[in-house]
Amino acid sequence: MASATSSVPSASVPGPDAPHLPDTARDLVKILITGPFGVGKTTLIDSVSEIRPLHTEERLTEASAQVDDLEGVREKTTTTVAIDFGRISLPHGIVLYLFGTPGQERFRPLWDDIAYGALGALVLVDSRRVDASFDVLGLVEESGLPYAVAFNVFPDAPRQHSEEQLRRALDLEAGTPMVACDARERNSSVDALLALVQHLIDRDRPESR
Numbered sequence: 001m002a003s004a005t006s007s008v009p010s011a012s013v014p015g016p017d018a019p020h021l022p023d024t025a026r027d028l029v030k031i032l033i034t035g036p037f038g039v040g041k042t043t044l045i046d047s048v049s050e051i052r053p054l055h056t057e058e059r060l061t062e063a064s065a066q067v068d069d070l071e072g073v074r075e076k077t078t079t080t081v082a083i084d085f086g087r088i089s090l091p092h093g094i095v096l097y098l099f100g101t102p103g104q105e106r107f108r109p110l111w112d113d114i115a116y117g118a119l120g121a122l123v124l125v126d127s128r129r130v131d132a133s134f135d136v137l138g139l140v141e142e143s144g145l146p147y148a149v150a151f152n153v154f155p156d157a158p159r160q161h162s163e164e165q166l167r168r169a170l171d172l173e174a175g176t177p178m179v180a181c182d183a184r185e186r187n188s189s190v191d192a193l194l195a196l197v198q199h200l201i202d203r204d205r206p207e208s209r
Protein backbone atom coordinates (compact mmCIF):
# COMPACT_ATOMS: atom_id res chain seq x y z
CA MET A 1 0.00 0.00 0.00
CA ALA A 2 1.78 3.08 -1.14
CA SER A 3 -0.93 5.70 -1.49
CA ALA A 4 -1.89 8.10 1.25
CA THR A 5 -5.51 8.41 2.30
CA SER A 6 -5.04 11.58 4.33
CA SER A 7 -7.53 14.35 3.71
CA VAL A 8 -9.90 11.96 1.96
CA PRO A 9 -13.39 13.07 2.95
CA SER A 10 -15.27 10.01 4.20
CA ALA A 11 -18.34 11.17 2.26
CA SER A 12 -16.46 10.46 -0.99
CA VAL A 13 -16.20 6.76 -0.18
CA PRO A 14 -18.70 4.64 -2.17
CA GLY A 15 -21.91 3.86 -0.30
CA PRO A 16 -23.62 0.53 0.29
CA ASP A 17 -25.13 -1.53 -2.54
CA ALA A 18 -21.86 -1.81 -4.44
CA PRO A 19 -21.53 -5.60 -4.63
CA HIS A 20 -18.87 -5.67 -7.35
CA LEU A 21 -15.27 -4.74 -6.75
CA PRO A 22 -14.42 -1.52 -8.59
CA ASP A 23 -12.00 -1.89 -11.54
CA THR A 24 -9.65 0.43 -9.68
CA ALA A 25 -9.24 -2.05 -6.78
CA ARG A 26 -5.52 -2.56 -6.23
CA ASP A 27 -4.71 -3.27 -2.61
CA LEU A 28 -7.02 -5.82 -1.00
CA VAL A 29 -6.50 -5.71 2.74
CA LYS A 30 -7.87 -7.80 5.57
CA ILE A 31 -8.71 -5.74 8.65
CA LEU A 32 -9.81 -7.01 12.04
CA ILE A 33 -12.63 -5.20 13.85
CA THR A 34 -12.39 -6.14 17.47
CA GLY A 35 -13.28 -5.02 20.99
CA PRO A 36 -15.15 -6.22 24.04
CA PHE A 37 -18.75 -7.40 24.31
CA GLY A 38 -21.37 -4.95 23.09
CA VAL A 39 -18.98 -2.17 22.05
CA GLY A 40 -20.39 -1.79 18.52
CA LYS A 41 -18.30 -4.07 16.26
CA THR A 42 -21.28 -5.49 14.36
CA THR A 43 -22.85 -2.03 14.16
CA LEU A 44 -19.68 -0.55 12.60
CA ILE A 45 -19.40 -3.24 9.93
CA ASP A 46 -23.10 -2.78 9.16
CA SER A 47 -22.77 0.95 8.82
CA VAL A 48 -19.81 0.93 6.41
CA SER A 49 -20.15 -2.22 4.34
CA GLU A 50 -20.81 -1.77 0.61
CA ILE A 51 -21.93 -5.39 0.36
CA ARG A 52 -24.64 -7.03 2.42
CA PRO A 53 -22.67 -7.88 5.56
CA LEU A 54 -22.43 -11.39 6.88
CA HIS A 55 -23.43 -11.74 10.52
CA THR A 56 -23.61 -14.62 12.94
CA GLU A 57 -25.94 -13.13 15.55
CA GLU A 58 -27.74 -15.24 18.13
CA ARG A 59 -30.27 -14.08 20.68
CA LEU A 60 -29.02 -13.37 24.18
CA THR A 61 -30.83 -15.72 26.52
CA GLU A 62 -31.31 -15.93 30.26
CA ALA A 63 -28.53 -18.49 30.36
CA SER A 64 -26.00 -15.76 29.57
CA ALA A 65 -27.48 -13.19 31.95
CA GLN A 66 -24.89 -13.94 34.63
CA VAL A 67 -21.96 -13.82 32.21
CA ASP A 68 -22.66 -11.11 29.65
CA ASP A 69 -22.58 -7.70 31.29
CA LEU A 70 -25.27 -5.61 29.61
CA GLU A 71 -24.44 -2.49 31.60
CA GLY A 72 -24.78 0.43 29.19
CA VAL A 73 -26.27 -1.69 26.38
CA ARG A 74 -29.51 -2.81 28.02
CA GLU A 75 -31.43 -2.80 24.75
CA LYS A 76 -29.02 -5.32 23.23
CA THR A 77 -30.83 -8.54 22.31
CA THR A 78 -28.31 -10.43 20.18
CA THR A 79 -24.59 -11.17 20.19
CA THR A 80 -22.03 -12.26 17.61
CA VAL A 81 -21.14 -15.92 18.09
CA ALA A 82 -18.59 -16.37 15.32
CA ILE A 83 -17.81 -13.59 12.86
CA ASP A 84 -18.97 -10.47 11.06
CA PHE A 85 -17.83 -9.75 7.53
CA GLY A 86 -18.11 -6.71 5.30
CA ARG A 87 -16.22 -4.84 2.60
CA ILE A 88 -15.46 -1.21 1.87
CA SER A 89 -13.63 0.39 -1.05
CA LEU A 90 -11.54 3.40 -0.21
CA PRO A 91 -9.93 5.91 -2.57
CA HIS A 92 -6.59 5.03 -4.23
CA GLY A 93 -7.72 1.46 -4.98
CA ILE A 94 -7.63 0.29 -1.38
CA VAL A 95 -10.31 -2.26 -0.51
CA LEU A 96 -10.80 -3.33 3.09
CA TYR A 97 -12.23 -6.72 3.96
CA LEU A 98 -13.58 -6.30 7.46
CA PHE A 99 -13.58 -9.29 9.79
CA GLY A 100 -15.39 -8.70 13.08
CA THR A 101 -14.66 -10.85 16.11
CA PRO A 102 -17.08 -11.94 18.82
CA GLY A 103 -16.71 -9.99 22.06
CA GLN A 104 -16.94 -12.56 24.81
CA GLU A 105 -14.06 -14.42 26.35
CA ARG A 106 -15.79 -17.77 25.71
CA PHE A 107 -15.32 -17.27 21.96
CA ARG A 108 -11.60 -16.62 22.40
CA PRO A 109 -10.60 -19.83 20.52
CA LEU A 110 -11.98 -18.25 17.31
CA TRP A 111 -9.91 -15.12 17.65
CA ASP A 112 -6.64 -16.33 16.11
CA ASP A 113 -8.36 -17.85 13.10
CA ILE A 114 -10.36 -14.69 12.44
CA ALA A 115 -7.24 -12.53 12.85
CA TYR A 116 -5.08 -14.73 10.60
CA GLY A 117 -3.64 -12.72 7.70
CA ALA A 118 -4.99 -9.36 8.85
CA LEU A 119 -2.78 -6.33 8.23
CA GLY A 120 -4.20 -4.30 11.08
CA ALA A 121 -6.94 -4.02 13.67
CA LEU A 122 -9.46 -1.41 14.66
CA VAL A 123 -10.04 -1.81 18.39
CA LEU A 124 -13.35 -0.37 19.59
CA VAL A 125 -13.39 0.94 23.13
CA ASP A 126 -16.38 2.06 25.18
CA SER A 127 -15.24 5.03 27.26
CA ARG A 128 -17.81 4.16 29.96
CA ARG A 129 -15.95 0.90 30.64
CA VAL A 130 -12.40 1.25 29.41
CA ASP A 131 -11.19 -1.68 31.51
CA ALA A 132 -13.39 -4.06 29.48
CA SER A 133 -10.99 -3.48 26.57
CA PHE A 134 -7.80 -4.49 28.34
CA ASP A 135 -8.00 -8.18 27.41
CA VAL A 136 -8.65 -7.48 23.74
CA LEU A 137 -5.87 -4.88 23.57
CA GLY A 138 -3.58 -7.48 25.16
CA LEU A 139 -4.53 -9.99 22.47
CA VAL A 140 -3.93 -7.52 19.66
CA GLU A 141 -0.55 -6.51 21.05
CA GLU A 142 0.44 -10.14 21.56
CA SER A 143 -0.45 -10.87 17.94
CA GLY A 144 1.81 -8.02 16.79
CA LEU A 145 -0.95 -6.46 14.66
CA PRO A 146 -0.68 -2.70 14.21
CA TYR A 147 -3.88 -1.09 15.42
CA ALA A 148 -5.89 2.08 15.92
CA VAL A 149 -8.32 2.70 18.75
CA ALA A 150 -11.84 4.01 18.11
CA PHE A 151 -13.70 5.32 21.13
CA ASN A 152 -17.34 4.63 20.62
CA VAL A 153 -19.34 7.59 21.82
CA PHE A 154 -22.38 6.45 23.77
CA PRO A 155 -24.80 9.16 24.95
CA ASP A 156 -24.08 8.69 28.65
CA ALA A 157 -20.29 8.47 28.18
CA PRO A 158 -18.38 10.59 30.68
CA ARG A 159 -17.19 13.79 29.06
CA GLN A 160 -14.54 14.58 31.63
CA HIS A 161 -11.89 12.25 30.18
CA SER A 162 -9.34 14.03 28.04
CA GLU A 163 -7.70 12.20 25.14
CA GLU A 164 -4.52 12.12 27.20
CA GLN A 165 -6.31 10.42 30.13
CA LEU A 166 -7.86 7.84 27.84
CA ARG A 167 -4.51 7.14 26.23
CA ARG A 168 -2.91 6.71 29.60
CA ALA A 169 -5.72 4.45 30.83
CA LEU A 170 -5.16 2.21 27.81
CA ASP A 171 -1.37 2.56 27.98
CA LEU A 172 -1.24 3.46 24.27
CA GLU A 173 2.02 4.22 22.51
CA ALA A 174 2.33 7.78 21.22
CA GLY A 175 2.07 6.69 17.57
CA THR A 176 -1.13 4.66 18.01
CA PRO A 177 -4.04 6.55 16.44
CA MET A 178 -7.06 7.17 18.66
CA VAL A 179 -10.29 8.62 17.27
CA ALA A 180 -13.78 9.18 18.58
CA CYS A 181 -16.39 7.25 16.65
CA ASP A 182 -20.12 6.64 16.50
CA ALA A 183 -20.37 3.15 15.02
CA ARG A 184 -23.93 3.86 13.88
CA GLU A 185 -22.73 6.70 11.66
CA ARG A 186 -21.18 5.71 8.37
CA ASN A 187 -18.92 8.74 7.96
CA SER A 188 -17.69 8.49 11.51
CA SER A 189 -16.90 4.79 11.11
CA VAL A 190 -15.18 5.38 7.76
CA ASP A 191 -13.05 8.08 9.38
CA ALA A 192 -11.94 5.56 12.04
CA LEU A 193 -10.98 3.07 9.31
CA LEU A 194 -9.13 5.78 7.39
CA ALA A 195 -7.13 6.59 10.55
CA LEU A 196 -6.11 2.94 10.77
CA VAL A 197 -5.22 2.71 7.07
CA GLN A 198 -3.15 5.88 7.29
CA HIS A 199 -1.32 4.36 10.25
CA LEU A 200 -0.58 1.21 8.25
CA ILE A 201 0.70 3.28 5.33
CA ASP A 202 2.90 5.43 7.58
CA ARG A 203 4.42 2.34 9.19
CA ASP A 204 5.12 0.94 5.75
CA ARG A 205 7.20 3.92 4.66
CA PRO A 206 10.91 3.12 4.41
CA GLU A 207 11.88 6.01 6.71
CA SER A 208 9.73 4.60 9.54
CA ARG A 209 11.49 1.23 9.51
Ligand SMILES: Nc1nc2c(ncn2[C@@H]2O[C@H](COP(=O)(O)OP(=O)(O)OP(=O)(O)O)[C@@H](O)[C@H]2O)c(=O)[nH]1
Binds near residue numbers: 152155183
Ligand atom coordinates in the same frame (compact mmCIF):
# COMPACT_ATOMS: atom_id res chain seq x y z
N1 LIG B 1 -24.92 5.38 21.11
C1 LIG B 1 -24.24 4.46 20.44
N2 LIG B 1 -24.73 3.20 20.44
C2 LIG B 1 -24.04 2.27 19.77
C3 LIG B 1 -22.83 2.57 19.11
N3 LIG B 1 -22.33 1.44 18.57
C4 LIG B 1 -23.22 0.46 18.88
N4 LIG B 1 -24.25 0.97 19.58
C5 LIG B 1 -25.35 0.20 20.13
O1 LIG B 1 -24.76 -0.70 21.05
C6 LIG B 1 -25.36 -1.99 20.95
C7 LIG B 1 -24.30 -3.05 20.75
O2 LIG B 1 -23.83 -3.01 19.43
P1 LIG B 1 -23.22 -4.29 18.65
O3 LIG B 1 -22.81 -3.75 17.32
O4 LIG B 1 -24.12 -5.47 18.68
O5 LIG B 1 -21.95 -4.61 19.54
P2 LIG B 1 -20.91 -5.78 19.31
O6 LIG B 1 -19.59 -5.23 19.73
O7 LIG B 1 -20.98 -6.34 17.94
O8 LIG B 1 -21.41 -6.84 20.37
P3 LIG B 1 -20.96 -8.40 20.53
O9 LIG B 1 -20.84 -8.99 19.18
O10 LIG B 1 -22.10 -9.00 21.31
O11 LIG B 1 -19.69 -8.38 21.30
C8 LIG B 1 -26.38 -1.91 19.83
O12 LIG B 1 -27.64 -1.72 20.45
C9 LIG B 1 -25.99 -0.67 19.07
O13 LIG B 1 -27.10 0.02 18.48
C10 LIG B 1 -22.35 3.93 19.14
O14 LIG B 1 -21.30 4.26 18.60
N5 LIG B 1 -23.10 4.82 19.82
Ligand SMILES: [Mg+2]
Binds near residue numbers: 041043084
Ligand atom coordinates in the same frame (compact mmCIF):
# COMPACT_ATOMS: atom_id res chain seq x y z
MG1 LIG C 1 -21.20 -8.27 17.35
